[in-house]
Amino acid sequence: MIFTLAFLVAILAVAGWWLLRHGIAAKPWLETVPAAGVPDTPVAPAVMGLRVFIAVAASLLVLLVSAYAMRMEMADWQPPPQPRLLWANTGVLLLSSAALHYARSAVRRGNIGGVRDGLVVGSAAAVIFxxxxxxxxxxxxxxxxxxxSNPADAFFYLITAAHGLHVLGGLVALARTGTRLWRGDEMERLRLSVELCTTYWHFLLIAWIALFSMLAFSPSFTWLYAICAAPFR
Known part of the structure; x- marks a missing residue:
């Protein structure tokens, strides 16, 4: 159990550092240099909402991972073979995240064509995923x-379905962003929407890599888990 908790804390620490480094705490819709004597503008509700949602989603996934790690110690645990298609799906999700990252860079430069291309490729790749x-x-x-057929099989479907629902929710947000783009909304509003979608998509990628690694390789770490947990039993 100690090893599992340490593993989860390490994943969350890396994910948090990565998200902070890539703009989850950024405020691109504000002035870069506030006027003297003027207090900082509070965080936009949309940004705060995204932060809360990511925290809740991450907590749900951590609970699923914890339950998975504890359940796999039972004698009836027989993990299913991992379809090779999951490797291709991981690459597709990586492409989707990269396309959204490109869209964010394009919107910062005012390149509407680049934003359109990034949103289209990112959305299409997400649907393929x-x-x-x-x-x-x-x-x-x-x-x-x-x-x-087996608890391990049930966990596989549950974990992948939970992540898939989060991707589906992200597609709804991308559709709204695309609507704003085609409608010709003002650049600052479009920029905020693209920024938020990109941050959320990077979170989805990190979450999937962690979940897929657990599903694909967790049986290989059974011996290490037993060694680390033995002194605390």
């Missing part, structure tokens, strides 16, 4: 690995 996850489910189900 979700379709790939469904195909991976069908592949496992066809091989006899269903949510009711």
């Amino acid at each position: 979700l379709a790939g996850q469904v195909l991976a489910w069908r592949e496992l189900a066809a091989a006899g690995y269903t949510p009711t």
